[in-house]
Amino acid sequence: MKILSIMLCVSLVQIAMGSGGSAYAAVSMERHKCEAAGDLAYAIMEYRQQELPLSFVLDVAARGSARAAVEQLVLEAYRRDAHLSVARQELAAREFRNDVEFACYQQQSVASDEAALGGNRKPVALADKTEGWWVVLASEPLENNSVVTSAKRAVTVANAARCGFEVFNDFSAKFDGFRAGYNVYVVSPFGRKEDAAITADAVRPCIGDVYVKFADYAGE
Structure with a gap:
């Protein structure tokens, strides 16, 4: 049954x-x-x-x-x-x-x-910062031209929310410092690596393996 x-x-x-x-x-x-x-x-x-x-x-x-x-x-x-x-x-x-x-x-x-908004929505999670230490929660190879439609995004958003964090995602090619060809799921950048590491420790129980990486986000 x-x-x-x-x-x-x-x-x-x-x-x-x-x-x-x-x-x-x-x-x-x-x-x-x-x-x-x-x-x-x-x-x-x-x-x-x-x-x-x-x-x-x-x-x-x-x-x-x-x-x-x-x-x-x-x-x-x-x-x-x-x-x-x-x-x-x-x-x-x-x-x-x-x-x-x-x-x-x-x-x-x-x-x-x-x-x-005509597709011009500015990600709230960035809080006007584009360069710094990002907490990388997950990534997946690009299979289409959308960054908001995958099942992995749904799972990552739900898991991060359980620990009180909002997920931002976009094409990795838009991050100077990330390898191109992926959707990346991140928590917005920090000025100090130590602060990003604290956030990584806080979200890890809900996500699993996460890491910190420096990059400059180019936006739209």
């Missing part, structure tokens, strides 16, 4: 998204698509709590066109702890659902703001 549950969620997300574009680009467009992403996250976390083999769940995730997005959710779920009590397992599934839906709705809000 559980296999039917997760396959139904995968199908639901695929139908909601259609066949083109990245997963979170489509999931973010309408409310019911964020709800579908939440349903999928809940089902995946149920597998995690049952300690089902990761390879099996990834194999299920690979059966549809939404493979990349679903795999990101699976890996994030398995990065989190499994619990013994049924009550705590249920809470973990609900928390994961809410994290994914929160990130999805937040992306939708960002996209709406950018559309209203």
Whole structure:
């Protein structure tokens, strides 16, 4: 029965998204698509709590066109702890659902703001600073021309928010000091490396491996 549950969620997300574009680009467009992403996250976390083999769940995730997005959710779920009590397992599934839906709705809000401003939205997280020590939370190879649509962004935003931090992301080529060809997810720059290191230590429990790097952000 559980296999039917997760396959139904995968199908639901695929139908909601259609066949083109990245997963979170489509999931973010309408409310019911964020709800579908939440349903999928809940089902995946149920597998995690049952300690089902990761390879099996990834194999299920690979059966549809939404493979990349679903795999990101699976890996994030398995990065989190499994619990013994049924009550705590249920809470973990609900928390994961809410994290994914929160990130999805937040992306939708960002996209709406950018559309209203004609695509000229200035990243609030930069606070008018462009050069300094950045806390690098994650990166991924560029697969399209969007920096707000990937599943990895949704997961990174949700995880950083749990530690109280706002994520900024853009093409790595816009950072003088970063290697080109990636989307990078960062916390805004600091004047001193020591301050960036303190922030890295604070966000690490929610993200995992992070590091500090100096760069000058070129902006638009």
